[in-house]
Amino acid sequence: MAVGQNNITIADVADALNISKTTVSRAISGKGRIGNETRKRVMDYIEEHNYVPNPMAKGLAQSRTYNICWIIPADSAASELPFFQRCMMGVADVAGVHNYDILLSMVYENDITQLERIISNKKVDGAILGRTLINDPSVKYLKESGLPFVVVGSTEMDGVTQIDNDHMRACKELTSILVMKGVKKIALIGGSMNHVVNRTRRDGFLLGLKEQGVKPDEKLIYLNCDEAGSTERAVEDALRAGVDCIVCMDDGICSNALAKLKKDEIDIPSRVKLASFYNSMILENNQPAITTLSYDPKELGSASCKMLFDMIEGQEVANRMLLGYEVLLKNSTM
Amino acid sequence: MAVGQNNITIADVADALNISKTTVSRAISGKGRIGNETRKRVMDYIEEHNYVPNPMAKGLAQSRTYNICWIIPADSAASELPFFQRCMMGVADVAGVHNYDILLSMVYENDITQLERIISNKKVDGAILGRTLINDPSVKYLKESGLPFVVVGSTEMDGVTQIDNDHMRACKELTSILVMKGVKKIALIGGSMNHVVNRTRRDGFLLGLKEQGVKPDEKLIYLNCDEAGSTERAVEDALRAGVDCIVCMDDGICSNALAKLKKDEIDIPSRVKLASFYNSMILENNQPAITTLSYDPKELGSASCKMLFDMIEGQEVANRMLLGYEVLLKNSTM
DNA sequence: ATACTTTGCGCAAACGGTTGTTCAAAAAGA
DNA sequence: TCTTTTTGAACAACCGTTTGCGCAAAGTAT
Numbered sequence: 076m077a078v079g080q081n082n083i084t085i086a087d088v089a090d091a092l093n094i095s096k097t098t099v100s101r102a103i104s105g106k107g108r109i110g111n112e113t114r115k116r117v118m119d120y121i122e123e124h125n126y127v128p129n130p131m132a133k134g135l136a137q138s139r140t141y142n143i144c145w146i147i148p149a150d151s152a153a154s155e156l157p158f159f160q161r162c163m164m165g166v167a168d169v170a171g172v173h174n175y176d177i178l179l180s181m182v183y184e185n186d187i188t189q190l191e192r193i194i195s196n197k198k199v200d201g202a203i204l205g206r207t208l209i210n211d212p213s214v215k216y217l218k219e220s221g222l223p224f225v226v227v228g229s230t231e232m233d234g235v236t237q238i239d240n241d242h243m244r245a246c247k248e249l250t251s252i253l254v255m256k257g258v259k260k261i262a263l264i265g266g267s268m269n270h271v272v273n274r275t276r277r278d279g280f281l282l283g284l285k286e287q288g289v290k291p292d293e294k295l296i297y298l299n300c301d302e303a304g305s306t307e308r309a310v311e312d313a314l315r316a317g318v319d320c321i322v323c324m325d326d327g328i329c330s331n332a333l334a335k336l337k338k339d340e341i342d343i344p345s346r347v348k349l350a351s352f353y354n355s356m357i358l359e360n361n362q363p364a365i366t367t368l369s370y371d372p373k374e375l376g377s378a379s380c381k382m383l384f385d386m387i388e389g390q391e392v393a394n395r396m397l398l399g400y401e402v403l404l405k406n407s408t409m
Numbered sequence: 410m411a412v413g414q415n416n417i418t419i420a421d422v423a424d425a426l427n428i429s430k431t432t433v434s435r436a437i438s439g440k441g442r443i444g445n446e447t448r449k450r451v452m453d454y455i456e457e458h459n460y461v462p463n464p465m466a467k468g469l470a471q472s473r474t475y476n477i478c479w480i481i482p483a484d485s486a487a488s489e490l491p492f493f494q495r496c497m498m499g500v501a502d503v504a505g506v507h508n509y510d511i512l513l514s515m516v517y518e519n520d521i522t523q524l525e526r527i528i529s530n531k532k533v534d535g536a537i538l539g540r541t542l543i544n545d546p547s548v549k550y551l552k553e554s555g556l557p558f559v560v561v562g563s564t565e566m567d568g569v570t571q572i573d574n575d576h577m578r579a580c581k582e583l584t585s586i587l588v589m590k591g592v593k594k595i596a597l598i599g600g601s602m603n604h605v606v607n608r609t610r611r612d613g614f615l616l617g618l619k620e621q622g623v624k625p626d627e628k629l630i631y632l633n634c635d636e637a638g639s640t641e642r643a644v645e646d647a648l649r650a651g652v653d654c655i656v657c658m659d660d661g662i663c664s665n666a667l668a669k670l671k672k673d674e675i676d677i678p679s680r681v682k683l684a685s686f687y688n689s690m691i692l693e694n695n696q697p698a699i700t701t702l703s704y705d706p707k708e709l710g711s712a713s714c715k716m717l718f719d720m721i722e723g724q725e726v727a728n729r730m731l732l733g734y735e736v737l738l739k740n741s742t743m
Numbered sequence: 744a745t746a747c748t749t750t751g752c753g754c755a756a757a758c759g760g761t762t763g764t765t766c767a768a769a770a771a772g773a
Numbered sequence: 774t775c776t777t778t779t780t781g782a783a784c785a786a787c788c789g790t791t792t793g794c795g796c797a798a799a800g801t802a803t
Binding site for chain 1: 465672
């Protein structure tokens with residue numbers, strides 16, 4: 076018989092073994108008192124006839140769904156970077172161990188209706204938010220919902236369990252290193268300030284300068300470069316101002332900067348050095364190799380998921396957790 | 410009160426309005442006979458008190474989950490390409506319209522336990538398989554399960570609803586164009602022959618040659634180049650054999666080929682022309698711009714999801730559907 | 744031998760919806 | 774006016790689990 080149409084229920088098992096549904100249920104769950112021999116009979120039977128409990132009935136009885144919600148941005152820019160997919164793999168691994176499945180929710184920056192439906196429908200026992208915005212409507216909604224959840228990234232809202240790589244420190248360190256290497260005039264090109272991570276990276280950059288006693292030049296900090304062409308304009312402007320180093324906040328921006336530099340035949344690193352705060356495959360094969368920070372999104376995903384399960388099971392969890400990073404110094408800043 | 414803890418049930422609604430649960434249920438579902446005025450009272454009440462039916466109870470009663478399964482490869486190479494994320498966005502859009510949610514399943518090439526759990530647990534009403542392998546265990550399992558499903562890609566197993574871009578034709582056309590442009594000796598570098606799409610692309614390539622009356626040189630067809638370094642070796646070998654054009658099956662391979670060519674300072678297109686059978690952001694900013702085929706994964710996702718819903722609702726669907734493509738001729742083959 | 748505790752199991756009521764059947768009242772037809 | 778049909782709504786069973794409570798049988802202590 077087709078596996079998916081296998082409609083044997085707990086009552087069938089009970090009847091076949093001449094015992095009650097209660098006993099079968101207890102044999103499976105391990106809760107309540109039950110004799111060893113009986114348990115074995117039950118287990119053998121369900122193994123052989125591969126009975127699997129109906130999750131709806133189970134969920135209804137226990138008010139549990141055995142699903143968690145993985146929330147990611149629906150805007151297409153986000154879907155170009157492998158970050159969320161890598162991160163999701165970590166989430167999936169851990170969820171699988173707990174016999175949980177992942178329900179997907181795609182949210183737009185100003186439209187979280189899909190998330191609302193999932194939550195108000197009680198289709199999940201907890202949620203992981205893959206990216207945070209300033210004043211994030213998803214975070215607000217999740218908080219009000221009372222559901223256990225953790226955010227990957229940071230948020231200004233308190234009482235929210237957070238996990239992230241230590242972007243602040245990473246960016247500070249890389250910036251600091253660049254200055255120590257002798258860079259004199261440094262520009263930063265960054266993405267939307269509506270994304271918390273971008274603010275953190277900017278702050279890390281500023282801290283790095285401060286650490287080295289360099290006064291930041293506001294004019295050389297180009298933010299919100301998410302529209303087509305804005306990165307190219309920033310590069311042009313920075314070069315005109317005479318910078319000898321450009322730092323990009325992520326690989327999307329870095330890729331655009333690189334294209335502009337190549338087009339104008341500006342040599343890296345002799346004319347200008349180039350570094351990025353995040354690495355993905357986009358830049359992997361570039362000549363020269365690009366100095367960059369490196370993170371492990373999969374680890375981030377699995378760690379966040381572990382925290383979530385701790386919360387679901389009612390344990391105390393740290394309200395903020397920071398993971399490491401690596402600084403990869405390559406030819407682009409030699 | 411917190412939204413997620415809103416525990417008002419159909420019985421509460423019924424009591425408040427002094428009617429039966431049956432009537433409330435019918436007012437909401439629209440099934441069965443019910444007076445206009447009563448329906449309005451019910452709708453107003455549930456709107457105001459935002460009652461939302463418990464999906465588990467609903468599912469249990471109707472044997473429906475209001476979830477579909479989106480199955481993607483768990484291997485990390487796949488997660489680097491934005492294809493699956495883009496495709497998933499299309500799926501999510503359509504699913505949302507139907508008030509369905511997406512349950513994620515990540516399968517390894519030889520381990521589909523996670524999928525098995527989801528299906529045997531009856532957690533979904535249907536499934537979409539994002540990629541097919543030769544002799545795909547997921548396809549086999551899905552077929553046996555009796556669950557409605559569609560595969561994105563092709564499969565040799567019959568009786569399976571399939572949808573894909575017309576890779577065969579696309580690759581044939583691009584190859585044909587290249588030959589018409591005067592290319593004399595052409596190499597193909599491709600990925601794993603365990604992936605159906607790669608076989609299709611190879612076949613399209615061969616058809617293109619045939620169309621132009623060119624006899625293919627087996628030695629210049631490098632397949633299964635998925636290990637590190639294999640693409641580079643293929644490039645080297647092809648150049649030594651004197652090719653004047655290299656075609657890559659996807660952007661991952663093309664990116665590697667490009668790196669190798671740059672490293673060896675081989676000029677494109679004067680010494681060798683370069684083209685790819687799939688475009689992603691990886692190559693977007695390259696100088697020179699790369700000739701490539703272009704598809705719309707999001708459209709593929711939404712179309713596949715529409716087919717699935719037709720199947721779930723018991724309608725007849727075509728058992729094979731092919732979507733279009735675009736040929737983007739750029740400087741790398743001028 | 745008696746009283747008390749433990750063990751193993753079943754009964755029946757949830758959990759929150761849907762749906763086939765029944766039934767009175769209202770509407771339509773004769 | 775009387776019969777037939779239509780309409781609106783309720784009853785109760787059901788979907789497949791879990792779980793609090795009760796109870797007899799077996800085990801232990803006195």
